[in-house]
Amino acid sequence: MLSKIVRTVANQLVLFILIFGLYVIAHGHLTPGGGFQGGAVVVSGVVMLLVAFSSQDLKKSVRERVLSIMESTGALIFAILGFAGLGTVFFYNFLVGSPIFGRIPPTGPNSGDFWTGGFIPLMNFAVGLKVIAGLSAVVLAIALFARGEEMEE
Amino acid sequence: MRRAIGLILLLVLAAFLVSGMLLVHPFGAPYPTDMDDYIIENAQNQTGSNSVVASVVFDYRGLDTLGEATILFTAVTGVLLLLRAQKRKEGGS
Amino acid sequence: MENIADNFPFVASALLLAVAFYIVIFRKNLIKLIMGIAMMASGVNLFIVALGYRTGGNAPIYTDVPPGPMVLSVPQALTLTSIVINVAVLALMLTMVIHTYRNTGDIDSEKSRKLKG
Amino acid sequence: MDFLVTNAPILIVALPLVAAFAIPLISLSRGGDRGRNVFSLAILGLIVFLVAILARDVHAVGIRVYTFGATAAELAIPHGYTVPVRIIFEVDGMSIFMGLVITIVALASLIYSLHFMKGQTGQARFYSLMFLLYAGMMGLAFTGDMFNLFVFLEIASIAGAALAAYRTNRADAVEGGFKYIVISAISALLVLFAIGILYAQYNVLSIAAIAHFMQHTTLDMIALGLLAIALVMKLAGVPLHMWAPDTYTVAPAGTTPMILAASYTSMYALYRVTFTLYGGLINTTTIGWIVIIVGVLSMFIGVMMAVHQTDIKRMMAYHAISQGGYMLLGVGVGLAVITNPAALANYGRDAMNGGIFHIINHVFYKALLFMTAEAIFFRIGTRDTNKMGGLARNMKWTAAFYVIGALAISGIPPFNGFASKLLIYETVLKFSPVLSVIAMFVSLVTLASFTKVFYAAFTGPELPAYKKVKEVPKSMIIGMSILAAFIIFFGIFPGLIVNTIVAPATNALIDQAGYINAVMGAVP
Amino acid sequence: MSVIGYGYAVWAPLIWIVVLVVIGVMVLVWRNRGQKGYKKGTAQTDIFLSGARVPPEEQRHVKSENIYWGFFESLKELYSGMMKPHTGIVNDYLLWLVGVLAIAILILVVAG
Known part of the structure; x- marks a missing residue:
């Protein structure tokens, strides 16, 4: 556990990191970035908390069970989005033209419309959820194991 | 002895790789680009996404991304499996 | 020789591979071995992402893009996939090294070895 | 039914993935263990059904193409265009052959594991990884896209390595897993580098399209070297075999057959690369002889190292290397004469039949043997044959299965090993008598080493420490008896099996043009 | 499939099965001709x-x-x-x- 200044700053900063990560995830179909990158940004916030506080403190608030459920859910959403196109072909982009995210942008350079991309934003979201949960679980598990403790089964 | 043999073989391999790299198309001028041109032209219409990379990652090569997500899932599952709390009675080595 | 100047990124990736092979062959410390593998991955990623570059090309994202050619997008997607795969592999390898250290008290590939012959 | 047949290739790969993602969730709920076991068996049963109908369809109709995300599954190339853009699954006779091998082994392994894993920690993740390993292998067998092949190769290797290191508080287990993942990571990176080289030249990633445009440049040859050697390393061919005994030895029983099958899936990838991707362009006689030499070295060194071992699973692992040599020998002879139609019709095709038939036979009997070895480990807690003795008195079923496996691997007639070995002996004799004699000698030493272990472990006086040893639980016996039944069935009706599933696989390998046309057919 | 259709050669699996069954019957017959008065746990088994x-x-x-x-x-x-x-x-x-x-x-x- 580091000094009080570090802990306070980390506590405030983690919110901004979280928001930035979610921004990157949400705009994956418009700007550089996407689920993996945004997820990694969020996990960097988790690592910062891990450095500022101790791993035991973090263990109390983050349960492995929750991370495991989040990760499986993210992966399942991704796979089910693939299955949903099965009326045509697996991974068919079935949301293009539908009310949700279905708009098609004008060909060529444009300023970007959030409600485009078909199932790509949803997939970005699913992957982001998966990456956040998965990498946090790995980082936490290794940090705890290095201190001679284990996460609960 | 081992070091000398290793260095010689490594040099042979490196020579092949470097000389092979000289035969690749000049940097900055890829020559056939059929597949990529198709994607850059049609990505906006077919997937509705402004980011062509995102449309390749999730639509044109979606299965690769499912595989990639699966690999991440596999690795996380593997790490948590190996770092599990287990009964210490089975003994070492 | 002008070929080398033309293809410098490709040659650099081949050299990275060669250096990485040197590390994985001659360094017995398992952590260094893993670093060698990470370096090899960087070499391959550099190679693939450099393949798609077009001189003066923009990133292939249409949001507010200036006019001009676009670099190829498939290599970027492949590199993205490959980077995530390597992160996953590295995490698993490091976990195994932690366990090796726990079990044998050493991370030298020769001294921590139990199986041979 | 039509919907199922059309979508079977992706369902076979995607259902295990969904199962793997869902298993941790199911295990967390109340009464999760039982629910998880039932769920796993149900999913695998469904997949067995899908594989069966897909196999029927592929054998009756021909290559099945599945394009992801296109408007129709058969539409590999977009309208009015010349190259495939999307990822393609291409299932031909050889792919479905591997699919059958992997599925049957996975079924036996899963049933075997149900009791084997009872009471262990981390079961949910164990089963999840089993399904991931299965999905990785099936994807590798079905895919028609180079980069996708790399991705599935990585899935299979990571899952396999994590499973091999399962018993983390044993130093050797972690070491075996670590070696496996280092080897896999490096070979996968070499494969990726080669894919980059091919992509740089042809700007396509589909196997059929690359084969269509292939021009036999120096870069292509460098790429072939990288691909072939990386895959030879993954399939444990001498002299790159040394990781195999370490990893096979330490992996827990249900998973050892799966990791073994993963090696032969890499062998499938090697055949795919040499036959389909490079096909008519390379100097097949040279490459064929390289494959033959690797095969003969594997046979000889593998078996000689095996006789010497005292660890029962390590001995079997060395035999796996040695038997891999037979497969390479058979297919290598076919490759060496592939440009000579007379020799191909006379013995080349049958040699390839033998080599490919040996894959399925070997996976079955070696899986059975690994399972018996681990059954012994399950009851007495050691793999050292020096400490065993008189086990046949109390473990009758295990002993019987061991005898079946040992006779099959040594090539004794009523069992399946004999059928494929006879094909290899007779055809190789026409190609080069010396090689055939070496193959027979290796079989002899194999029989000797299995006799040695049988004598040391199962017969002799009943050691006092093992007087109370019991037979293994029922699910393990069922898992083993599935494989034993297949071994005997294949041994009695080899002609039937060769005609129905092996010959289509051989034809698919030889028929490069058919594979390319299935995708590129519309191109002028 | 000329090679694998072995017909009635010496190594045809059906012939081997018949031979194995015959050997099994012979072993059983031989076993039955042994001493019937054998008792476990006495000096007979030492x-x-x-x-x-x-x-x-x-x-x-x-x-x-x-x-x-x-x-x-x-x-x-x-x-x-x-x-x-x-x-x-x-x-x-x-x-x-x-x-x-x-x-x-x-x-x-x-x-x-």
Whole structure:
């Protein structure tokens, strides 16, 4: 556990990191970035908390069970989005033209419309959820194991 | 002895790789680009996404991304499996 | 020789591979071995992402893009996939090294070895 | 039914993935263990059904193409265009052959594991990884896209390595897993580098399209070297075999057959690369002889190292290397004469039949043997044959299965090993008598080493420490008896099996043009 | 499939099964002709070694490393040569990989 200044700053900063990560995830179909990158940004916030506080403190608030459920859910959403196109072909982009995210942008350079991309934003979201949960679980598990403790089964 | 043999073989391999790299198309001028041109032209219409990379990652090569997500899932599952709390009675080595 | 100047990124990736092979062959410390593998991955990623570059090309994202050619997008997607795969592999390898250290008290590939012959 | 047949290739790969993602969730709920076991068996049963109908369809109709995300599954190339853009699954006779091998082994392994894993920690993740390993292998067998092949190769290797290191508080287990993942990571990176080289030249990633445009440049040859050697390393061919005994030895029983099958899936990838991707362009006689030499070295060194071992699973692992040599020998002879139609019709095709038939036979009997070895480990807690003795008195079923496996691997007639070995002996004799004699000698030493272990472990006086040893639980016996039944069935009706599933696989390998046309057919 | 359709050759599996069944029946018949008055746990089952003391069971059992001793003894040199590359060090595995890779690419570029 580091000094009080570090802990306070980390506590405030983690919110901004979280928001930035979610921004990157949400705009994956418009700007550089996407689920993996945004997820990694969020996990960097988790690592910062891990450095500022101790791993035991973090263990109390983050349960492995929750991370495991989040990760499986993210992966399942991704796979089910693939299955949903099965009326045509697996991974068919079935949301293009539908009310949700279905708009098609004008060909060529444009300023970007959030409600485009078909199932790509949803997939970005699913992957982001998966990456956040998965990498946090790995980082936490290794940090705890290095201190001679284990996460609960 | 081992070091000398290793260095010689490594040099042979490196020579092949470097000389092979000289035969690749000049940097900055890829020559056939059929597949990529198709994607850059049609990505906006077919997937509705402004980011062509995102449309390749999730639509044109979606299965690769499912595989990639699966690999991440596999690795996380593997790490948590190996770092599990287990009964210490089975003994070492 | 002008070929080398033309293809410098490709040659650099081949050299990275060669250096990485040197590390994985001659360094017995398992952590260094893993670093060698990470370096090899960087070499391959550099190679693939450099393949798609077009001189003066923009990133292939249409949001507010200036006019001009676009670099190829498939290599970027492949590199993205490959980077995530390597992160996953590295995490698993490091976990195994932690366990090796726990079990044998050493991370030298020769001294921590139990199986041979 | 039509919907199922059309979508079977992706369902076979995607259902295990969904199962793997869902298993941790199911295990967390109340009464999760039982629910998880039932769920796993149900999913695998469904997949067995899908594989069966897909196999029927592929054998009756021909290559099945599945394009992801296109408007129709058969539409590999977009309208009015010349190259495939999307990822393609291409299932031909050889792919479905591997699919059958992997599925049957996975079924036996899963049933075997149900009791084997009872009471262990981390079961949910164990089963999840089993399904991931299965999905990785099936994807590798079905895919028609180079980069996708790399991705599935990585899935299979990571899952396999994590499973091999399962018993983390044993130093050797972690070491075996670590070696496996280092080897896999490096070979996968070499494969990726080669894919980059091919992509740089042809700007396509589909196997059929690359084969269509292939021009036999120096870069292509460098790429072939990288691909072939990386895959030879993954399939444990001498002299790159040394990781195999370490990893096979330490992996827990249900998973050892799966990791073994993963090696032969890499062998499938090697055949795919040499036959389909490079096909008519390379100097097949040279490459064929390289494959033959690797095969003969594997046979000889593998078996000689095996006789010497005292660890029962390590001995079997060395035999796996040695038997891999037979497969390479058979297919290598076919490759060496592939440009000579007379020799191909006379013995080349049958040699390839033998080599490919040996894959399925070997996976079955070696899986059975690994399972018996681990059954012994399950009851007495050691793999050292020096400490065993008189086990046949109390473990009758295990002993019987061991005898079946040992006779099959040594090539004794009523069992399946004999059928494929006879094909290899007779055809190789026409190609080069010396090689055939070496193959027979290796079989002899194999029989000797299995006799040695049988004598040391199962017969002799009943050691006092093992007087109370019991037979293994029922699910393990069922898992083993599935494989034993297949071994005997294949041994009695080899002609039937060769005609129905092996010959289509051989034809698919030889028929490069058919594979390319299935995708590129519309191109002028 | 000329080779695999073995017809009625000596190694046809059906013939072998018949032979195995015949052998099994013969063994059973032979077993039934044995002593019927055998009782477990009496002196009948003890081992008799011309009056010498019978060693305990662990020593009576031939251990697996002692089987084929002569075979290994005569091939000592082959085995010492073969064991040398099997070091079990992961770096050596990779050195083999590099070596084989270099040679394979050499062969393929020259002769492929």
